Amino acid sequence: xxxxxxxxxxxxxxxxxxxxxxxxxxxxxxxxxxxxxxxxxxxxxxxxxxxxxxxxxxxxxxxxxxxxxxxxxxxxxxxxxxxxxxxxxxxxxxxxxxxxxxxxxxxxxxxxxxxxxxxxxxxxxxxxxxxxxxxxxxxxxxxxxxxxxxxxxxxxxxxxxxxxxxxxxxxxxxxxxxxxxxxxxxxxxxxxxxxxxxxxxxxxxxxxxxxxxxxxxxxxxxxxxxxxxxxxxxxxxxxxxxxxxxxxxxxxxxxxxxxxxxxxxxxxxxxxxxxxxxxxxxxxxxxxxxxxxxxxxxxxxxxxxxxxxxxxxxxxxx
Amino acid sequence: xxxxxxxxxxxxxxxxxxxxxxxxxxxxxxxxxxxxxxxxxxxxxxxxxxxxxxxxxxxxxxxxxxxxxxxxxxxxxxxxxxxxxxxxxxxxxxxxxxxxxxxxxxxxxxxxxxxxxxxxxxxxxxxxxxxxxxxxxxxxxxxxxxxxxxxxxxxxxxxxxxxxxxxxxxxxxxxxxxxxxxxxxxxxxxxxxxxxxxxxxxxxxxxxxxxxxxxxxxxxxxxxxxxxxxxxxxxxxxxxxxxxxxxxxxxxxxxxxxxxxxxxxxxxxxxxxxxxxxxxxxxxxxxxxxxxxxxxx
Numbered sequence: 001x002x003x004x005x006x007x008x009x010x011x012x013x014x015x016x017x018x019x020x021x022x023x024x025x026x027x028x029x030x031x032x033x034x035x036x037x038x039x040x041x042x043x044x045x046x047x048x049x050x051x052x053x054x055x056x057x058x059x060x061x062x063x064x065x066x067x068x069x070x071x072x073x074x075x076x077x078x079x080x081x082x083x084x085x086x087x088x089x090x091x092x093x094x095x096x097x098x099x100x101x102x103x104x105x106x107x108x109x110x111x112x113x114x115x116x117x118x119x120x121x122x123x124x125x126x127x128x129x130x131x132x133x134x135x136x137x138x139x140x141x142x143x144x145x146x147x148x149x150x151x152x153x154x155x156x157x158x159x160x161x162x163x164x165x166x167x168x169x170x171x172x173x174x175x176x177x178x179x180x181x182x183x184x185x186x187x188x189x190x191x192x193x194x195x196x197x198x199x200x201x202x203x204x205x206x207x208x209x210x211x212x213x214x215x216x217x218x219x220x221x222x223x224x225x226x227x228x229x230x231x232x233x234x235x236x237x238x239x240x241x242x243x244x245x246x247x248x249x250x251x252x253x254x255x256x257x258x259x260x261x262x263x264x265x266x267x268x269x270x271x272x273x274x275x276x277x278x279x280x281x282x283x284x285x286x287x288x289x290x291x292x293x294x295x296x297x298x299x300x301x302x303x304x305x306x307x308x309x310x311x312x313x314x315x316x317x318x
Numbered sequence: 319x320x321x322x323x324x325x326x327x328x329x330x331x332x333x334x335x336x337x338x339x340x341x342x343x344x345x346x347x348x349x350x351x352x353x354x355x356x357x358x359x360x361x362x363x364x365x366x367x368x369x370x371x372x373x374x375x376x377x378x379x380x381x382x383x384x385x386x387x388x389x390x391x392x393x394x395x396x397x398x399x400x401x402x403x404x405x406x407x408x409x410x411x412x413x414x415x416x417x418x419x420x421x422x423x424x425x426x427x428x429x430x431x432x433x434x435x436x437x438x439x440x441x442x443x444x445x446x447x448x449x450x451x452x453x454x455x456x457x458x459x460x461x462x463x464x465x466x467x468x469x470x471x472x473x474x475x476x477x478x479x480x481x482x483x484x485x486x487x488x489x490x491x492x493x494x495x496x497x498x499x500x501x502x503x504x505x506x507x508x509x510x511x512x513x514x515x516x517x518x519x520x521x522x523x524x525x526x527x528x529x530x531x532x533x534x535x536x537x538x539x540x541x542x543x544x545x546x547x548x549x550x551x552x553x554x555x556x557x558x559x560x561x562x563x564x565x566x567x568x569x570x571x572x573x574x575x576x577x578x579x580x581x582x583x584x585x586x587x588x589x590x591x592x593x594x595x596x597x598x599x600x601x602x603x604x605x606x607x608x609x610x611x612x613x614x615x
Contacts, residue, residue, distance in 0.1 A: 093551065094555070096551040097551040097555030100547060100555065101547075102606065105605075136411075143421065145417075
């Protein structure tokens with residue numbers, strides 16, 4: 001019993017005393033990273049005088065940072081991952097378990113204040129984590145039925161400063177078949193992927209973004225992609241530059257470049273593509289090979305990293 | 319097994335209560351609508367497909383290694399026809415009618431013990447990823463249908479016909495309508511008789527692999543001790559990971575300890591492939607700051 005109390009006290013002390021972790025998402029690589037530094041007390045008899053204890057505190061803080069960073073991510077236009085975790089305790093337990101088994105690196109570092117232990121925890125936004133977050137009961141992949149959204153008419157789409165388009169009550173999606181691509185008229189032959197330039201918009205990256213045409217019919221999203229592909233690669237890659245190696249790997253040598261004309265809702269997650277190119281994008285997305293690779297990249301402007309007590313770590317947005 | 323400390327007993331009980339450890343895998347099927355079938359019939363067909371898929375997925379998870387393509391296909395074919403034997407319950411998660419199909423998601427509970435027993439008796443539990451060479455000695459002619467059936471059973475069991483190999487399987491027509499068969503190894507011989515060659519095949523190989531099973535289990539009962547977590551949540555997730563590792567079976571969490579240095583836990587398991595377990599643990603544990611020891615039962 002004494003042992004349990006000792007452990008609980010140490011755990012609480014570690015959580016309360018640890019410095020806030022610097023956490024971030026690399027949307028191009030698809031990784032969450034959190035880094036924490038814990039000073040080692042020069043007095044070896046102090047509770048934090050043992051480097052192993054300091055390392056444990058740093059690791060706990062880093063994994064707590066991972067959790068917070070994951071919870072802050074947008075799941076889709078309607079909710080954040082944190083919303084899902086708050087609603088479903090079983091899911092939250094599963095995700096906690098995964099993060100408690102996340103790869104971690106640590107070691108001694110020298111700071112201005114003296115000796116310290118540093119821990120960096122990371123988690124891939126792929127595989128088991130996505131499998132747990134996106135069970136078939138929550139997300140219907142490859143249904144072939146595009147979502148519909150009522151986009152506010154008469155609002156200029158190009159200027160993000162004027163605010164995004166508003167979401168309206170969506171008609172029941174199940175009865176609306178996907179518009180057939182006019183394959184004879186529009187050709188996407190030779191394109192190896194889709195690159196959507198949204199750097200002029202206030203895009204918020206998400207695990208399940210949807211691309212719409214100006215009439216409010218979905219062009220790309222979970223409804224087109226096999227679940228296995230989305231779990232392995234995420235629906236879309238977000239990068240700041242078209243020159244990013246990850247974009248080239250994802251979209252191939254000859255991507256179709258389309259400039260988004262607006263946001264399809266206040267969340268900033270979903271994008272609207274121009275009417276003129278929607279047909280060509282649809283034709284491209286009839287290619288199963290493109291869909292199985294989720295060969296879609298969204299170019300965005302990441303927010304400036306916040307400066308804090310720790311120098312920017314590998315988790316800084318990219 | 320060491321005497322459990324009172325704290326460990328409490329934690330053990332708590333762990334058994336964790337719903338996640340009894341989590342059924344959801345299965346999603348898309349059943350095309352067919353003319354002449356009522357909605358109820360389409361639903362029943364979708365459910366059957368989901369059962370078969372769940373049983374097959376569970377079988378693949380229980381096997382110590384991935385079976386070859388042909389063996390996998392034959393196993394799927396067999397389990398599709400016998401899926402209901404292994405389904406103990408199900409829960410409908412969602413059902414949605416699409417323009418040309420019914421999409422059904424079920425949580426299917428599969429009788430893993432029974433399925434594991436079948437995989438052992440047919441040989442797949444021992445031959446997945448490592449086919450077993452055997453010699454077939456036919457002393458009486460078979461009909462084309464009988465011959466085809468035996469070929470299918472051999473592929474499902476991961477048995478590859480090889481001239482001069484041991485074990486050898488001998489089949490001949492005996493007195494009356496009975497067939498006589500024998501499996502001979504370097505050290506023993508099993509004999510049996512049955513009314514048809516396929517039944518004889520299943521009985522004899524079942525007995526052969528039952529012998530393999532008991533000797534393997536007796537030799538490979540191990541206790542894996544892993545330490546280095548900072549939270550009990552990590553133990554539950556590792557339990558899931560361990561159950562998915564090829565080369566181990568009968569994974570059972572023994573106890574969990576909260577120590578001043580962190581959280582540690584022990585599992586009892588049957589080790590079928592030490593190299594496979596070692597490779598997975600080396601890949602998984604060090605990068606997560608965890609360490610392990612593996613000892614005899």
